[in-house]
Amino acid sequence: MTPPNPDRRSERARRAILDAALELCQEQPFAGVTMEGIAKRAGVGKQTIYRWWPSKAAILLEAITDRGTGTLDFPDTGDIVADLRSQMSEVVRAFNDPMFAAYNRGLIAAAQSDPEIAAGIVKTIIEPRVDLCIERLEKAQQAGAVRRDLDPRDIVELLYAPLYYRLLLHTRPVTPDQVDTILKLSFTGIEA
């Protein structure tokens, strides 16, 4: 009935819930994690979870953004290709970390039937990183290393989409080699 009062919220319970959710996701596929399991592990009443979160995906999303990978920066050595390679390789490394891959796959799967989660993923995970990459690409455009008549947002998509494609469609493993391939194809073009 009456909405909960955030001022009186227990920070201890909140952390316990986020920690428990992350732990359980490491031990089993995201689909197998339950609200009851999280409550049990966290030593918390179910009501306390339902009071603050609408779904387990929402918990995981907050847990991940809370332990924000920290710095979140984009290298700038002056060599755009080298900078992209190092940043994209970071993503490859993350996708090959079983835990991180599980988080991503689980969240994106949940997003397919939950628009709020989809919006949350874009806003808190994707967009900040895309924006950094766009900034770097704009500098490269001004430096004359990248064509100026292209929308940096489209370039980001062209570069990173193939990584997500393999992660989610399970066609081929995501490897460091793929980064080199993507960069070669997208920079010089496929036209003869």
Add this chain to the structure above:
Amino acid sequence: MTPPNPDRRSERARRAILDAALELCQEQPFAGVTMEGIAKRAGVGKQTIYRWWPSKAAILLEAITDRGTGTLDFPDTGDIVADLRSQMSEVVRAFNDPMFAAYNRGLIAAAQSDPEIAAGIVKTIIEPRVDLCIERLEKAQQAGAVRRDLDPRDIVELLYAPLYYRLLLHTRPVTPDQVDTILKLSFTGIEA
């Protein structure tokens, strides 16, 4: 105990189940479809479903491949860019069909926690289409329209991944414009 005998399987029940599954997926998100609901709609015992399929995703996968889009061909007018544009636009149209988009999203979401479904999607949906595109690209390479030092499989990924990226990450809507953008970027390259 004893495995079921496919020779004695009722084709009527099989079709009723596939039809019911498709119907229900059109009426609600895939996550809301249940085995019991399918059985009810199909006028079928639950055991009959569990005897032949391991999960609802497996049913949907078979239902889709059964109503195979039929022809499944890749145009060849001699103009590789025009051919790619028309075929990719077909994918865009499919992704914008609410029903088809729901199927795809639901299946791919299920694939994130079910390796068999993932393998099934790749084998029966993705791969045949990728192979056709590869064939067409190889012709274009021989005709001198596309660089010969590139693996056609990588090119297919570069072209189609951005479509799936938007479909699954929900960043921007999948539009016909996107096809033009992808073709422009990937053919001429982003390097200045």
Add this chain to the structure above:
DNA sequence: CTGTCAAGACACAACGTCTCGTCTTGTTGT
């Protein structure tokens, strides 16, 4: 003293297994 907390009871829904009695299908005996 008001509202969150931990704990768990509660009704509900779907799961996957099972048990019926019926119907279909392929085999066998005449």
Add this chain to the structure above:
DNA sequence: ACAACAAGACGAGACGTTGTGTCTTGACAG
């Protein structure tokens, strides 16, 4: 060829189990 038969898939639904989301209780903290 054709009936009688056995094997097994069928529709229906009961069953125990599990997770859902809400509600109740008493303790405790702001």
